Amino acid sequence: MTEKKNRPTGSSTLRVPGRARKSSATPGSRLVQNDSDAPQKMRAQSVSLRTARGRTTAQQRWLSRQLNDPYVQAAHKQGWRSRAAFKLIELDDRFHLIRPGMRIVDLGAAPGGWTQVLVKRGASQVVGVDLLPVEPVAGAEIIEGDFTDPEMDARLISMLGGKADLVVSDMAPNTTGHAPTDHVRIIGLAEEALHFAFDILAEGGGFVAKVFQGGSEKAMLNTMKQAFTQVRHAKPPASRKDSSELYVVATGFRPDRINTQTA
Numbered sequence: 001m002t003e004k005k006n007r008p009t010g011s012s013t014l015r016v017p018g019r020a021r022k023s024s025a026t027p028g029s030r031l032v033q034n035d036s037d038a039p040q041k042m043r044a045q046s047v048s049l050r051t052a053r054g055r056t057t058a059q060q061r062w063l064s065r066q067l068n069d070p071y072v073q074a075a076h077k078q079g080w081r082s083r084a085a086f087k088l089i090e091l092d093d094r095f096h097l098i099r100p101g102m103r104i105v106d107l108g109a110a111p112g113g114w115t116q117v118l119v120k121r122g123a124s125q126v127v128g129v130d131l132l133p134v135e136p137v138a139g140a141e142i143i144e145g146d147f148t149d150p151e152m153d154a155r156l157i158s159m160l161g162g163k164a165d166l167v168v169s170d171m172a173p174n175t176t177g178h179a180p181t182d183h184v185r186i187i188g189l190a191e192e193a194l195h196f197a198f199d200i201l202a203e204g205g206g207f208v209a210k211v212f213q214g215g216s217e218k219a220m221l222n223t224m225k226q227a228f229t230q231v232r233h234a235k236p237p238a239s240r241k242d243s244s245e246l247y248v249v250a251t252g253f254r255p256d257r258i259n260t261q262t263a
């Protein structure tokens with residue numbers, strides 16, 4: 001198993017309802033919105049005025065965007081816990097990543113939207129982890145904890161009880177508002193996820209991770225190109241246009257191509 005301390009730092013088209021209708025989905029309702037570009041950004045804008053209802057202007061803006069977001073409304077209607085669920089649905093529709101009977105690890109699972117999709121699309125075993133608590137998802141096991149803890153890999157591997165067919169990571173650190181810092185942080189998480197994938201993936205397995213548009217992930221991409229048959233970038237339609245997030249999708253894991261330098 002790769003030691004964490006040695007690791008580098010660092011469709012069917014979705015039919016969404018029209019934008020006009022108001023939804024009952026508010027931040028207090030069951031649908032939890034924790035995409036990387038949401039409340040953290042709000043917190044970063046610390047200087048803001050409070051409205052008559054006690055919300056900051058940034059909170060007011062976020063709420064208004066939520067209420068007018070067709071994906072938020074569709075998630076609420078269809079029972080997904082996050083609008084992020086649609087990102088995985090769209091990625092899967094395009095790349096055919098999830099197949100019945102698969103064993104899958106879900107990194108950064110809260111509030112559980114991707115986990116729901118994985119189970120719904122037939123995964124036989126789903127193991128997830130998040131810093132935040134996640135309400136149980138039938139058919140999945142989720143640990144509350146930090147994926148970067150040195151013992152977390154072993155815990156996840158033992159819970160899965162065998163090799164994984166797919167590792168997905170939607171992990172996003174709290175954003176600082178300083179793009180280069182945010183980029184380095186998210187790439188650090190994605191690299192950890194990749195090296196974990198090297199430890200746990202079966203031959204032919206797949207890997208999906210959230211990254212931010214930037215440039216410094218070249219080293220990670222080169223490593224991935226050695227270890228997988230195909231590596232592509234994708235920005236699913238559900239990913240907000242004003243967010244620099246995108247996903248790297250690697251398929252056809254080739255364990256024989258992993259050498260000590262790569263791992």
Ligand SMILES: C[S@@+](CC[C@H](N)C(=O)[O-])C[C@H]1O[C@@H](n2cnc3c(N)ncnc32)[C@H](O)[C@@H]1O
Nearest residue numbers: 084108110111112113114130131147170171172
């Ligand atoms: C965008 S959300 C994931 C949304 C999820 N895919 C869904 O559909 O519901 C990103 C998550 O990454 C988690 N995260 C960030 N850093 C983490 C870490 N070091 N270990 C575990 N989870 C982490 C955050 O707590 C957050 O819940």
